Structure formats: structure tokens, C-alpha cells
Amino acid sequence: MPPISSTISKVFLDTCILVSGSVYGSYEDLDIKLEHEFYRKTVPLFEIIKRHVDKRIGIITFTIETQAIAVIANAVASELEQKAEKTLDLGLRAKLFESHTIFFDQCLAHLHENLSFLQREPVSQIEKQQYYLEVSLMYSNLQDTANRLDINRLINANVTPRYRRIIRDEVYGQYKKRYKQLLKLKSEPVEESDKGILCEVIALSKLYRRTNPSTRMYLASTDYHFSPCNSEGEITEQIKQRFDIVCDWPHEVAKYLNSDGFT
Amino acid sequence: MPIKSIFDYINGMRSDLNKMETEGFVDLSFVAKIEKLDSELSRMKQYWIEQKEVSVGYAFIFYSAMHNSNLILSKMRQRFKNAKKTSDNPGVACDSLLIMPIISEVYQKTAQAAEEKEKLNPFLPNEMLKLVSALRTTAKQVGMLPTFHEEVKRIDKNQLKKTAMELDKKFVASNLLNNI
Numbered sequence: 001m002p003p004i005s006s007t008i009s010k011v012f013l014d015t016c017i018l019v020s021g022s023v024y025g026s027y028e029d030l031d032i033k034l035e036h037e038f039y040r041k042t043v044p045l046f047e048i049i050k051r052h053v054d055k056r057i058g059i060i061t062f063t064i065e066t067q068a069i070a071v072i073a074n075a076v077a078s079e080l081e082q083k084a085e086k087t088l089d090l091g092l093r094a095k096l097f098e099s100h101t102i103f104f105d106q107c108l109a110h111l112h113e114n115l116s117f118l119q120r121e122p123v124s125q126i127e128k129q130q131y132y133l134e135v136s137l138m139y140s141n142l143q144d145t146a147n148r149l150d151i152n153r154l155i156n157a158n159v160t161p162r163y164r165r166i167i168r169d170e171v172y173g174q175y176k177k178r179y180k181q182l183l184k185l186k187s188e189p190v191e192e193s194d195k196g197i198l199c200e201v202i203a204l205s206k207l208y209r210r211t212n213p214s215t216r217m218y219l220a221s222t223d224y225h226f227s228p229c230n231s232e233g234e235i236t237e238q239i240k241q242r243f244d245i246v247c248d249w250p251h252e253v254a255k256y257l258n259s260d261g262f263t
Numbered sequence: 264m265p266i267k268s269i270f271d272y273i274n275g276m277r278s279d280l281n282k283m284e285t286e287g288f289v290d291l292s293f294v295a296k297i298e299k300l301d302s303e304l305s306r307m308k309q310y311w312i313e314q315k316e317v318s319v320g321y322a323f324i325f326y327s328a329m330h331n332s333n334l335i336l337s338k339m340r341q342r343f344k345n346a347k348k349t350s351d352n353p354g355v356a357c358d359s360l361l362i363m364p365i366i367s368e369v370y371q372k373t374a375q376a377a378e379e380k381e382k383l384n385p386f387l388p389n390e391m392l393k394l395v396s397a398l399r400t401t402a403k404q405v406g407m408l409p410t411f412h413e414e415v416k417r418i419d420k421n422q423l424k425k426t427a428m429e430l431d432k433k434f435v436a437s438n439l440l441n442n443i
Contacts, residue, residue: 023434025411025427027411027412029412030415030423030424031424032423032427034431036434066389069392069393070389073320073324073392075430075434076323077320077323077324078320078433079426079429079430080320080323081318083429085319090312093313094312095419095422097311097326098330098422099418099419099422099423099425099426100426101323101326102411102414102415102418102423102426103426104323105327105331106411108396108399109399112396
């Protein structure tokens with residue numbers, strides 16, 4: 001009997017999502033609140049993943065898990081470092097260490113709780129390397145496009161001279177918004193670690209599609225090297241076209257999952 | 264107490280716990296042993312606060328390991344003291360048996376880091392983070408991890424609030440991934 005094929009959805013969570021989803025804590029009686037800037041955007045996604053834990057929707061790799069712990073540790077430690085290095089008062093130093101470890105432990109506890117709902121998939125170095133060249137080439141082409149991007153030239157080519165002076169500021173703002181992802185790429189080129197993460201997502205999507213060709217693969221990220229930044233995104237589009245992977249912010253990925261039937 | 268003696272001491276405590284589990288009887292003299300170990304770990308915790316030969320970041324990880332061990336031992340002590348009243352006999356001994364080997368390993372790695380100082384094995388802090396997570400998870404499963412409110416009871420609330428505000432800003436303002 002042939003295997004029953006049905007569409008499945010998988011969401012690869014980038015490091016930033018695990019971190020954002022783990023840094024929170026509200027202790028009203030103490031009038032204390034700590035919350036990552038993007039924590040609320042991760043909530044709908046984690047809720048769906050938890051509700052459908054038997055479907056193994058949320059996936060991570062060893063790289064992501066290790067990076068997430070390191071990011072939280074480094075953020076707390078660097079904040080402590082700034083304060084502790086200034087003081088010679090051992091009593092104050094002890095208080096600083098103590099207060100920082102309390103929040104650090106809370107964040108790590110949340111991180112482990114989140115990890116318990118995610119499937120950790122192994123991806124070998126060889127599998128990753130298979131896609132490295134294509135990924136590198138894609139970013140390199142996009143980087144060239146970004147470097148060539150000249151908003152003034154675009155305005156001159158598309159707006160008649162008569163209106164150029166009057167509406168230049170407005171049009172300039174519109175173009176800047178339209179090409180935000182490329183402009184960000186121009187100022188901050190993609191890092192090797194991001195390329196590595198994308199290679200892992202591609203390797204896993206190929207693996208899932210071998211057994212279920214209609215697998216929908218998402219990459220939830222707040223990083224503009226993958227996800228759009230409030231505009232159309234050339235990088236996001238390229239990843240979709242080349243690898244059939246949809247990159248977006250966590251709350252948007254939650255909406256896609258809703259459409260896929262996960263409520 | 265020299266480091267080797269502390270390991271012997273922890274091993275002795277594990278034997279005591281095994282005996283209590285087998286005999287189904289909680290020996291209250293064990294409370295004094297927990298207190299002694301607790302004070303040794305506090306000494307090590309203080310060492311990391313004062314340590315200047317390694318970065319604050321590294322010192323913090325080992326400090327945090329000792330802080331968590333202290334927390335768990337305080338809960339263990341409390342449960343042993345109340346074992347008769349709460350019919351926690353020999354449950355507390357069985358639960359402690361799951362915790363003590365991890366505390367022993369946490370201490371062993373922290374002592375190793377204290378010896379190595381600037382020659383510190385670069386993988387040790389990460390290993391320690393994982394070990395502390397395992398310690399907290401196990402302690403939580405067997406009811407030996409104090410709640411957040413129990414933990415902050417004796418802590419300077421103003422400092423706590425200040426730290427929360429600063430960390431809050433930190434997690435908003437920076438691209439943290441660039442720092443790893």
C-alpha cells in the first residue's frame with residue numbers, strides 16, 4: 001500500500017526567536033518586569049507549537065540551541081561586567097552577581113521549557129556544506145544588488161524632472177522603505193553563522209520533502225537577513241524562490257500555520 | 264576544607280542517603296552535614312565574586328553554579344528538617360540521592376576552573392551552563408528548587424529592580440547575536 005501523503009508544516013526557529021521567547025518575567029508584587037522587545041511576537045507561534053506538540057512542528061538544531069544559551073549568557077554577563085568592573089566594593093559586587101544570576105536562571109528555565117516543545121534535528125557538516133555554495137552565491141548576488149542600489153538614480157529614472165524637486169523627500173522615504181532589506185544588507189552584510197543556519201534549514205527541508213513532498217517549510221526569524229523588515233524583501237523572496245522556504249517574523253508564521261489548519 | 268576532602272565529604276553524604284533510603288528512616292543529623300557543605304559552597308561562591316584573574320563573564324558562570332547549588336541545598340535542608348511533620352520519609356532521602364551526584368560534578372568543575380584560572384579550558388563555561396541546567400531541572404522535578412519568590416525573599420529588592428530595568432534595556436537595544 002502506498003504511504004498516505006498529507007501536507008505537513010515545519011517551522012525552523014532561528015536563535016533570535018528562542019532568545020526572544022525566553023526572556024520575560026513579570027513579578028507584579030515586586031514591581032519588576034523584564035521582557036524582550038520581541039517576546040510578544042513569539043507568543044502566538046509558541047502557543048501553536050505547544051498545542052500541536054504531537055505534530056513536531058517546531059524544530060531547531062544543536063547550533064541554534066547552543067547559540068541561544070550563549071546569547072542569553074553573554075547578554076547578562078556583559079551587563080554585569082559593565083557594573084562589576086567599576087566597583088571595588090565586594091558587598092556591592094556580591095549583590096550585582098546575585099541579582100543578575102536570578103534573572104539569568106529564570107531566562108534559562110524559560111529557554112529549557114521552550115526547548116521541551118521543540119524537536120532537535122541532527123544536521124551533519126557534510127549535509128550543510130552541500131548547500132553552502134548556493135547560499136553564498138545568493139547572498140553575494142544580493143549584496144552586489146544592494147551595493148549598486150542608488151535611490152537618487154531610481155528617483156531620476158522614475159520621476160519626471162518637473163516633480164522631482166517637489167516630491168523628492170517623500171519619494172526618497174518611499175524607496176527607502178521599499179528597499180529596506182537590501183539597504184540593511186548593504187550596511188550589515190550577512191554573517192557566516194546566518195549562512196550556516198540557512199544551510200541547515202535547506203538540508204532539513206530536503207529531508208522532510210523526501211518523505212513528504214508537500215511539506216511546508218517556514219523559517220521564523222526577526223533577522224532581516226532572512227525575514228522582511230516591514231516591506232517586500234528581496235532576500236526573503238530569493239529564499240522562497242530558490243529553496244521553497246518561507247521566512248517571516250514569528251507572529252506572521254503563526255498566521256501561516258493558522259491557514260495550514262493549526263489553530 | 265581542601266577540595267579533595269570536600270569530594271570525600273559529598274561521597275560520605277551519598278552513602279548516608281543510600282542508608283536512609285534502604286532503612287526507610289531519615290536521620291536528622293544529616294541537616295548539619297548539609298549546612299557544612301553549604302558553607303563550603305558559599306566560600307567557593309565568594310571566591311568567584313572576588314576573582315579578578317578571569318573575566319567577569321566567566322566568573323559569573325561559576326558563581327551562578329555555586330549559587331544554584333546553595334539554593335537547592337537550602338531547600339534540601341528545609342525538607343529534611345520538616346521530614347517528620349510532612350511525612351517526607353524517606354522521600355527526601357531518595358530525592359536528595361538524585362541531586363547529590365550533580366552537585367558533586369558541579370563542584371568538581373568549579374574547583375577545576377578555580378585551579379585553571381586564566382588557563383581555563385574554553386569549553387568549561389559552556390559545560391557548566393548545561394550542568395547547572397540539568398541540576399535545576401532535576402531539582403525542580405523532585406521538589407528541591409525554591410520558587411522565584413522563595414529565592415528573592417532575602418535579596419535586596421532595589422538592586423533586583425535596578426538589574427531588571429538594565430537587562431530590559433539590554434534586551435531591547437542591542438543585536439545580541441553579534442556578540443557571540
